[in-house]
Amino acid sequence: GENVEQHPSTLSVQEGDSAVIKCTYSDSASNYFPWYKQELGKRPQLIIDIRSNVGEKKDQRIAVTLNKTAKHFSLHITETQPEDSAVYFCAASKGMNDMRFGAGTRLTVKP
Amino acid sequence: KAGVTQTPRYLIKTRGQQVTLSCSPISGHRSVSWYQQTPGQGLQFLFEYFSETQRNKGNFPGRFSGRQFSNSRSEMNVSTLELGDSALYLCASSDRTNQETQYFGPGTRLLVL
Numbered sequence: 001g002e003n004v005e006q007h008p009s010t011l012s013v014q015e016g017d018s019a020v021i022k023c024t025y026s027d028s029a030s031n032y033f034p035w036y037k038q039e040l041g042k043r044p045q046l047i048i049d050i051r052s053n054v055g056e057k058k059d060q061r062i063a064v065t066l067n068k069t070a071k072h073f074s075l076h077i078t079e080t081q082p083e084d085s086a087v088y089f090c091a092a093s094k095g096m097n098d099m100r101f102g103a104g105t106r107l108t109v110k111p
Numbered sequence: 112k113a114g115v116t117q118t119p120r121y122l123i124k125t126r127g128q129q130v131t132l133s134c135s136p137i138s139g140h141r142s143v144s145w146y147q148q149t150p151g152q153g154l155q156f157l158f159e160y161f162s163e164t165q166r167n168k169g170n171f172p173g174r175f176s177g178r179q180f181s182n183s184r185s186e187m188n189v190s191t192l193e194l195g196d197s198a199l200y201l202c203a204s205s206d207r208t209n210q211e212t213q214y215f216g217p218g219t220r221l222l223v224l
Contacts, residue, residue, distance in 0.1 A: 032211045034211075034212060036215075043201065043215040043217050043218060044154070044201070044215045045215070046212055046213075089153065089154060091154075098167050099144070099156065099211065099213065100156060101146075101153055101154035101155075101156070102153065103152070103153040104154075
């Protein structure tokens with residue numbers, strides 16, 4: 001089955017800096033790649049997603065890039081703010097809700 | 112639309128007991144997936160139900176089972192509880208017809224003593 005690896009497991013940045021989280025997947029049939037943000041004590045919330053027919057997608061300070069050949073995708077957060085502090089999960093799916101998650105990255109933004 | 116709801120929110124059980132957790136999806140969503148979340152293992156996929164049928168199953172022992180009702184509500188059952196079953200159990204719903212986007216419930220935190 002699909003295997004998703006996520007790095008780094010923890011990331012600490014200064015407010016205003018950029019943060020990058022990387023994920024790799026094993027199943028070349030995967031075609032949907034969402035990113036979730038989970039704040040302490042809360043449920044995971046979708047923040048951005050990308051499909052395999054797109055190489056990059058941006059939403060304000062958040063962007064995701066996908067390299068199908070290398071089977072990796074990345075989350076980029078620019079101008080980080082303290083409220084960006086959370087655990088971020090990447091996931092990969094080949095449809096029909098066969099979704100597998102990475103282990104998560106704990107992002108800390110220091111003011 | 113109301114979001115995904117889960118009951119109970121917290122549960123304490125002892126080893127050997129069984130437990131049933133409930134999940135009500137977003138209205139109109141027919142797919143419900145269950146995940147186990149632990150600090151060291153992240154989000155582990157348990158199973159997915161669509162139209163009352165289990166469509167996918169993760170790598171968990173047979174003590175973990177589930178079902179879905181005609182109104183799309185889903186239940187998850189864990190029999191013969193072990194200490195290692197202590198976790199946050201999340202369910203997520205999607206409409207499956209267009210996007211695979213999953214919307215998570217608040218979770219049920221299970222503590223096994």
